[in-house]
Amino acid sequence: MPTIRILPDNLANRIAAGEVVERPASAVKELVENALDAGARRVEVRLREGGRELIQVVDDGCGMTAEDLVLAVHRFATSKIAEAQDLDAITTLGFRGEALPSIGAVARLKIATRPVGQEGGTAILVEGGEITALEEVGCAPGTTVTISDLFYNTPARRKFLATTATERGHCADWIVRLALAYPHVSFRLLHNDAQVLATGGTGDLREVLAATFGSDTARELLPVDLQIGALRLRGVVSSPRLLRATRAHQFFYVNSRYVRSRALGAALTKAYGMLLPAGRQPLCALRLEIGANEVDPNVHPTKIEVRFRRPGEIFSLTERAVAEALATAGYRSLDRPSTSAEPRRGPGLLPAGRLDLPDSDRRGQIERLRINPFFDEVDERDAGVEVHAETPLSVATSPGSAAVPLTDEVALLGQLWNRYLVTATGDRLLLIDQHRAAERVLFEHLQRKDQRVASQLLAIPQSLELSGPESAALLESREVLERLGYQLEDFGGTSLLIRAVPAAVTYREPLGMLRDLAADLAETSLPGELAAARQEILARVACHGAITAGQRLRQAEMEELLRALLATQAPAVCPHGDPIIVDFPASQVDRRFNR
Numbered sequence: 001m002p003t004i005r006i007l008p009d010n011l012a013n014r015i016a017a018g019e020v021v022e023r024p025a026s027a028v029k030e031l032v033e034n035a036l037d038a039g040a041r042r043v044e045v046r047l048r049e050g051g052r053e054l055i056q057v058v059d060d061g062c063g064m065t066a067e068d069l070v071l072a073v074h075r076f077a078t079s080k081i082a083e084a085q086d087l088d089a090i091t092t093l094g095f096r097g098e099a100l101p102s103i104g105a106v107a108r109l110k111i112a113t114r115p116v117g118q119e120g121g122t123a124i125l126v127e128g129g130e131i132t133a134l135e136e137v138g139c140a141p142g143t144t145v146t147i148s149d150l151f152y153n154t155p156a157r158r159k160f161l162a163t164t165a166t167e168r169g170h171c172a173d174w175i176v177r178l179a180l181a182y183p184h185v186s187f188r189l190l191h192n193d194a195q196v197l198a199t200g201g202t203g204d205l206r207e208v209l210a211a212t213f214g215s216d217t218a219r220e221l222l223p224v225d226l227q228i229g230a231l232r233l234r235g236v237v238s239s240p241r242l243l244r245a246t247r248a249h250q251f252f253y254v255n256s257r258y259v260r261s262r263a264l265g266a267a268l269t270k271a272y273g274m275l276l277p278a279g280r281q282p283l284c285a286l287r288l289e290i291g292a293n294e295v296d297p298n299v300h301p302t303k304i305e306v307r308f309r310r311p312g313e314i315f316s317l318t319e320r321a322v323a324e325a326l327a328t329a330g331y332r333s334l335d336r337p338s339t340s341a342e343p344r345r346g347p348g349l350l351p352a353g354r355l356d357l358p359d360s361d362r363r364g365q366i367e368r369l370r371i372n373p374f375f376d377e378v379d380e381r382d383a384g385v386e387v388h389a390e391t392p393l394s395v396a397t398s399p400g401s402a403a404v405p406l407t408d409e410v411a412l413l414g415q416l417w418n419r420y421l422v423t424a425t426g427d428r429l430l431l432i433d434q435h436r437a438a439e440r441v442l443f444e445h446l447q448r449k450d451q452r453v454a455s456q457l458l459a460i461p462q463s464l465e466l467s468g469p470e471s472a473a474l475l476e477s478r479e480v481l482e483r484l485g486y487q488l489e490d491f492g493g494t495s496l497l498i499r500a501v502p503a504a505v506t507y508r509e510p511l512g513m514l515r516d517l518a519a520d521l522a523e524t525s526l527p528g529e530l531a532a533a534r535q536e537i538l539a540r541v542a543c544h545g546a547i548t549a550g551q552r553l554r555q556a557e558m559e560e561l562l563r564a565l566l567a568t569q570a571p572a573v574c575p576h577g578d579p580i581i582v583d584f585p586a587s588q589v590d591r592r593f594n595r
Contacts, residue, residue: 032175048192051167073111075102108127113142121137165471169494175189178258185199197212206218212467213465232288236286237322238283250268255288256287260305266315271321278550288314288318430581437547437571440574457500464496473522485503486502
């Protein structure tokens with residue numbers, strides 16, 4: 001068995017740095033949080049090459065004396081807590097006392113600081129965890145922290161950093177999160193001397209949102225403010241007209257600390273209820289004000305998750321506050337729906353008054369079935385079944401391409417719940433997912449030739465406001481996107497200018513589709529090889545540009561979609577491998593009817 005030994009300080013600091021400094025954005029977060037805890041009203045962040053070469057944070061906070069500065073670069077040294085009881089009432093952002101020594105262990109760290117009211121300042125230089133210089137300097141009140149050559153002594157960590165655009169995007173994302181928590185503080189972010197983000201520090205949350213996501217977004221935000229006892233929730237949520245594909249634009253804060261919380265996200269979704277289409281999420285910036293002893297922020301290494309003492313009350317407060325904001329704006333009612341005098345019908349029964357329909361009308365006018373005999377659960381929000389007259393279609397199928405046996409004639413019966421096409425062939429009933437079917441058709445259309453896809457120029461180029469990671473994801477994929485028919489360029493900050501979109505995409509609003517694609521790409525990494533990346537992006541373009549679930553289709557549209565699907569190479573699965581067609585043999589249907 002190997003001998004147990006105590007690690008030297010420089011090696012222990014490098015290991016600790018791995019928990020605190022994962023990438024340049026981690027250092028930016030820690031330094032800006034320190035500036036905010038120091039009472040700064042102005043914070044400027046300068047980056048070079050995504051933070052690889054330089055990270056500099058300048059603030060006008062209280063500054064430090066020479067004695068405090070020396071202590072600040074040692075592990076477990078902090079001004080935020082003094083004894084164990086303080087952990088039960090954390091009111092600051094950074095309290096671990098590990099950020100500066102961890103950064104100093106894996107970079108060249110210089111800190112120049114001057115307390116307000118003191119004539120001169122002090123500068124310290126830390127390299128590889130060791131103090132190499134300490135001197136008096138002239139500087140403005142506040143603190144300037146400069147990090148150069150991040151991970152210079154840990155080449156493995158430096159090697160696995162992402163591209164400059166991605167690292168810049170993550171840094172910008174953290175500045176946005178902190179700016180939304182502190183709208184009264186002026187933030188400025190520069191990358192390679194170009195301004196990426198600037199807020200005025202006026203205290204107006206909408207002003208910060210307009211600066212980060214555009215004025216169009218800010219206009220669609222609804223105020224939220226509700227206090228129940230010692231709990232208060234305030235901020236903004238988006239109207240149902242402004243939705244996104246992911247939760248990336250949901251910002252939750254607990255006493256000004258940015259957190260990730262499934263409970264708060266679930267309460268937000270529940271408050272919107274039927275206002276949210278499938279696969280769409282609202283935007284929000286919500287701040288929960290709660291007693292410091294009612295929340296534990298020390299349950300995650302990065303302090304980004306918290307534990308509430310009374311989570312049920314927090315959930316109820318969030319749901320009610322958001323619901324009231326939507327009701328005030330006229331989007332929903334807070335009253336419970338009135339109970340109908342009509343007796344509740346058992347499962348499987350047709351709506352009352354429908355059994356006396358003439359035979360000729362029953363097939364064409366059935367409006368709703370409460371339960372489908374092929375599924376255990378049916379969402380009561382579904383709009384029901386719409387049955388059309390049979391329309392035999394003669395189509396050519398690709399040999400061996402479908403797992404479901406298809407003949408040359410498929411009867412189109414109608415559309416189910418605005419999600420599925422109901423068809424029949426031979427002695428089998430087929431349900432076809434309309435979104436996945438359109439996705440397969442569009443994917444093969446875009447894939448048909450290994451060349452550039454035709455572009456449709458926009459009459460007026462449109463600007464697209466994105467988050468930092470979303471903008472970086474599109475810029476990194478620009479070469480592939482241009483082959484797929486997009487024309488886009490950097491428009492300053494995290495905005496892009498869109499000049500053209502693929503001509504083949506006709507079912508979605510092009511900017512909304514590209515925004516969803518950006519959110520999708522920002523959450524996952526793409527293969528490095530161009531051909532593989534092109535296939536992956538092409539599949540996602542097809543997904544975001546296809547007919548959506550819940551979209552009502554005309555008879556001619558259903559017929560055309562069915563013809564096009566059965567003419568593809570693989571009509572049974574979508575480009576992501578999910579099933580398109582589910583079949584039910586007549587024998588299975590007969591069994592459900594006890595035949």
